[in-house]
Amino acid sequence: MDDNIERVYRYIDQSKEKFLEYLVRLCRQPSISAQGIGLQETAQVLSDMMADAGISTTLLPIAGTDSPVVRGELKGKSPYTLLFYNHYDVQPAEPLEEWLSPPFEPRIEGDLVFARGVSDNKGNIVARLAAIEAYKSVFGSFPIGIRFLIEGEEEIGSPHLREFLRSHGDLFKSDVCLWEGSNVSWDGRLNIILGVKGILCVELEATGPETDTHSSWATVLPNPIWRLAWALGTLKGPDEHILIDGFYDDVRPPTEAELKAVYSLPLEEGQELSAGTVRLLDVAQGREYWRRHLFEPTCNVCGIVSGYTGAGVKTIVPKVARAKLDFRLVPDQRPDDLLHKLRRHLDRHGFSDVKISDSIEGEPAARTPLDSPFVRQVADTAEEVYGKPPIIMPTMAATGPMAFIREALNTPVADTGVGYPDSRIHAPNENIRIDDFILGAKHVAAIIHRLGIEAQTK
Amino acid sequence: MDDNIERVYRYIDQSKEKFLEYLVRLCRQPSISAQGIGLQETAQVLSDMMADAGISTTLLPIAGTDSPVVRGELKGKSPYTLLFYNHYDVQPAEPLEEWLSPPFEPRIEGDLVFARGVSDNKGNIVARLAAIEAYKSVFGSFPIGIRFLIEGEEEIGSPHLREFLRSHGDLFKSDVCLWEGSNVSWDGRLNIILGVKGILCVELEATGPETDTHSSWATVLPNPIWRLAWALGTLKGPDEHILIDGFYDDVRPPTEAELKAVYSLPLEEGQELSAGTVRLLDVAQGREYWRRHLFEPTCNVCGIVSGYTGAGVKTIVPKVARAKLDFRLVPDQRPDDLLHKLRRHLDRHGFSDVKISDSIEGEPAARTPLDSPFVRQVADTAEEVYGKPPIIMPTMAATGPMAFIREALNTPVADTGVGYPDSRIHAPNENIRIDDFILGAKHVAAIIHRLGIEAQTK
Numbered sequence: 001m002d003d004n005i006e007r008v009y010r011y012i013d014q015s016k017e018k019f020l021e022y023l024v025r026l027c028r029q030p031s032i033s034a035q036g037i038g039l040q041e042t043a044q045v046l047s048d049m050m051a052d053a054g055i056s057t058t059l060l061p062i063a064g065t066d067s068p069v070v071r072g073e074l075k076g077k078s079p080y081t082l083l084f085y086n087h088y089d090v091q092p093a094e095p096l097e098e099w100l101s102p103p104f105e106p107r108i109e110g111d112l113v114f115a116r117g118v119s120d121n122k123g124n125i126v127a128r129l130a131a132i133e134a135y136k137s138v139f140g141s142f143p144i145g146i147r148f149l150i151e152g153e154e155e156i157g158s159p160h161l162r163e164f165l166r167s168h169g170d171l172f173k174s175d176v177c178l179w180e181g182s183n184v185s186w187d188g189r190l191n192i193i194l195g196v197k198g199i200l201c202v203e204l205e206a207t208g209p210e211t212d213t214h215s216s217w218a219t220v221l222p223n224p225i226w227r228l229a230w231a232l233g234t235l236k237g238p239d240e241h242i243l244i245d246g247f248y249d250d251v252r253p254p255t256e257a258e259l260k261a262v263y264s265l266p267l268e269e270g271q272e273l274s275a276g277t278v279r280l281l282d283v284a285q286g287r288e289y290w291r292r293h294l295f296e297p298t299c300n301v302c303g304i305v306s307g308y309t310g311a312g313v314k315t316i317v318p319k320v321a322r323a324k325l326d327f328r329l330v331p332d333q334r335p336d337d338l339l340h341k342l343r344r345h346l347d348r349h350g351f352s353d354v355k356i357s358d359s360i361e362g363e364p365a366a367r368t369p370l371d372s373p374f375v376r377q378v379a380d381t382a383e384e385v386y387g388k389p390p391i392i393m394p395t396m397a398a399t400g401p402m403a404f405i406r407e408a409l410n411t412p413v414a415d416t417g418v419g420y421p422d423s424r425i426h427a428p429n430e431n432i433r434i435d436d437f438i439l440g441a442k443h444v445a446a447i448i449h450r451l452g453i454e455a456q457t458k
Numbered sequence: 459m460d461d462n463i464e465r466v467y468r469y470i471d472q473s474k475e476k477f478l479e480y481l482v483r484l485c486r487q488p489s490i491s492a493q494g495i496g497l498q499e500t501a502q503v504l505s506d507m508m509a510d511a512g513i514s515t516t517l518l519p520i521a522g523t524d525s526p527v528v529r530g531e532l533k534g535k536s537p538y539t540l541l542f543y544n545h546y547d548v549q550p551a552e553p554l555e556e557w558l559s560p561p562f563e564p565r566i567e568g569d570l571v572f573a574r575g576v577s578d579n580k581g582n583i584v585a586r587l588a589a590i591e592a593y594k595s596v597f598g599s600f601p602i603g604i605r606f607l608i609e610g611e612e613e614i615g616s617p618h619l620r621e622f623l624r625s626h627g628d629l630f631k632s633d634v635c636l637w638e639g640s641n642v643s644w645d646g647r648l649n650i651i652l653g654v655k656g657i658l659c660v661e662l663e664a665t666g667p668e669t670d671t672h673s674s675w676a677t678v679l680p681n682p683i684w685r686l687a688w689a690l691g692t693l694k695g696p697d698e699h700i701l702i703d704g705f706y707d708d709v710r711p712p713t714e715a716e717l718k719a720v721y722s723l724p725l726e727e728g729q730e731l732s733a734g735t736v737r738l739l740d741v742a743q744g745r746e747y748w749r750r751h752l753f754e755p756t757c758n759v760c761g762i763v764s765g766y767t768g769a770g771v772k773t774i775v776p777k778v779a780r781a782k783l784d785f786r787l788v789p790d791q792r793p794d795d796l797l798h799k800l801r802r803h804l805d806r807h808g809f810s811d812v813k814i815s816d817s818i819e820g821e822p823a824a825r826t827p828l829d830s831p832f833v834r835q836v837a838d839t840a841e842e843v844y845g846k847p848p849i850i851m852p853t854m855a856a857t858g859p860m861a862f863i864r865e866a867l868n869t870p871v872a873d874t875g876v877g878y879p880d881s882r883i884h885a886p887n888e889n890i891r892i893d894d895f896i897l898g899a900k901h902v903a904a905i906i907h908r909l910g911i912e913a914q915t916k
Contacts, residue, residue, distance in 0.1 A: 033770075034768075034769065034770030034771055034772060035768070035769060035770065091772060092766070092768065092770075092772050094766070094768065094772075095670070098669070155771075156770060156771055157771065197674070199773070201771045201773065209737075211556075211885060211886070212553075212885060213885065214856065214883060214884045214885070215756070215758045215760060215784050215786070216655070216786060216854070216855035216856035216857070217751075217855065218756040218757075218758035218784075218786065219742065219750050219751040219752075219754055219756055219786075219855055220738050220739055220742035220747060220750060220751050221737075221738065221739065222737065222738075222739055223758060223759060225690075225759035225761075225762050225781070226690070226694065226696075226759060228687075229686075229687045229690040229691055229759070230691060230695070230696050232683075232684070232687040233687055233688060233691040236684065237688070238684075238688050238808060279667075279679075279680060280678050280679065280680075281678055281679065281680055284677065284678035289678060292677050292678060293675075293677040293678050296677055298673070298676040298677055299676075300673045300676035300681060300773070300775060301681060301683040301684060301687070301764075301765070302673060302765050302766050302771070302772060302773050302774050302775075302776070303683075303764060303765030303766040303767045303772070303774075303776065304683050304762055304763065304764050304765065304767070304779070305762065305763050305764075305767035306759075306761060306762050306763075307759070307760050307761035307762065307782070308552075308760050308761040308782065309761045309762070309763040309780070309782070310550075310552070311492070311493070312492040312493070312614065313492060313614060313615070313659045313760070313782065313784070313819055314492065314549065314550060314552075314760060314761070314782075314884075315657070315659065315758070315760055315784045315884070316760050316761075316884065317758060317760075318760070318761065321762070322767070323683070324765070324766065324767075324771065324772075326673050326676075326771070326773045328673070328674060328676065328677075350696060396674070397674035397675070397677055398672065398674035399674070424669075425672055426670075426671075426672040426772070426773070426774060427669055427670055427671060427672065427774075428669065428670075
């Protein structure tokens, strides 16, 4: 059997140029969900690529959004089924001036491919399609069934996915799920990630005078920047402890096994991961780094704007100030409960004038247990393909709609993928290494093969 | 003698259309000091208009700026001299979309003239030129000497005026000074203002990671918006008390006479002045309104910006955050001293990482005593021209380089002018009423006449 899968690996190696062409084709499509750009077009291009790979593909429109779900299906010899969850939408490309080449004109330079979305998440989609094409070319058929769920609203918090899965869950029923995409460590080990944090995004708005007003009136007029700064100051203090009343009430402590897994992670690795920055918070030093990063919830301000921000001086009391916040949640915090607590907190602390916008986003956290058999299958194949034992992380610090999948399909979920520590997801000059892309395709093929062997022997 | 000045008033009434043409001509010239637009051109147009009015005019260039000082001189029978201080620069016109007609295409609609700068300060310049032309036409000569100092950097804090007056002060030596321009109250009384607040403008900057970074790293990375919000929170609290160590040390309490003058101001008037806003700070209610507005220093945030401020959600830890602050100062606070105290305060409170930009602006406050004879002369003539006793304000809440004039020339200074409570200075749709413009010209003529009579009888 090992001989056979080696043939698939060789096919992938020999098809590198072709698979890179697929990647360039998909990354050339802007698909920015936050800005409503190019979503249907990208779903169609993706659907065509999947059909070319022999996958039975349908676009499932969702009321209230331009982003259809792309569903794919391949029959297998066994009824055992693997689900791929991915997303074809990407983050906004701003700030554009910091890109060394245009974000939607993929650039190959040496071993690197640069484009918005090349790591998060199009590189992973294409690596999976490459694995399918290679496996089918070598073996002609699949030992297990394979399904694809590729959505187009992940980067805005998958606002329709939960409802969609409640009504369409049967179309995606599976036994195990491979998540959208993790990365390879600097020393060449695959990160296998078993959970996500949840998220709540809100916009706070404070208002001042009816119009921007000469700042001599700052004596008697409320200034919305001050209102916002003071309100923010009640949410978190310089010691990083979050002060929203009841914020930590539902935080489930990590298990012994989870803590042990996290304390064994290489420290340097995480510090490299934090985007080249050497300055870390005091509370994140040493052994606290990974525990804090993976098991603590956050209260973060992503953006703030008010008044005159151009060159020179314009002395005004501005009429409005706005701040965008995101909270990363851990089990068992709930976004809707936090929204309620935030409103109550602001009211109790004298900031009932600070509005919370309606445009919010909410997903709970989710984790697959460390002792799930699927974790062993993914880890064993990773060691075969990457030549080193993988790093197993109980959760990522980032967010995805994993809870919706676990709620609707009740499958174990593991995350593997083609990124690396300098992939710069959500940032300018997002990129992947071609070697990781090829290894990722081989690993997916190996997982299909291994699941097939175990399904036969049951 | 009263008969004579009535002839000047009649001349002004009869020349209304011509004087409005002068006003349109000057307001058509953009002269935005903050953006370096049209300053030399406007100085030249103004100089030509002054020469046309028979004033001996020179442009005095200043090293380091495109804005020359326009100097004007008229000989008088007596050596007693009146100085007009004005400025030909204006505030930026943004936000342009809120103007009902283009800011530099003056529009006359009924009794109103709309244009950027028509109130602050070009209407006042032209009313003074109109008074000169009318007085000269009726009497052929002037009983006192008259000088003009018209600068082009007032709206950016007159950064060169202090040094300029140290070297060129002799060219402007005078006995009394009329300041650039106040306004008429809703009930038709002239506001005579005897002082200004000082100002210090700074930009605060906090830095986070080297590049905008995915907000899952908010667990371990410092966020510059939080740094800035917390630093701002140490400067002023929701009770509006300013917390910078030593901030109030040099505040000179108002005199009994100043307090009395301020407590007698009509309350509704001030509330109208605050740009149509009905919601006032709790600490500015009732009789506290005027005391607070005129005698309290401020700590105001004019603008703030960081991270993603577009539509939708982009979850990042931003790399940099900036806030623009202006402090309005009262006697005897000093801008350079406050800058030092602000740095020390931030350092002491754990914010040595928050930078204060170099691009600062500083002017101290200034006040002319209520019992100066010049105040009586200006007030008596105001009652004659406006038909009602004027309102005498010990100071305005806004800023001007009055301290530089008082330091260099040691003259009493009184502010009169052609604005009204809805003039919208520094804001879209700046405007004046034509009646106020005509009354302002008459009042200037009356002051010249009255100073002449008193100079003769000395």
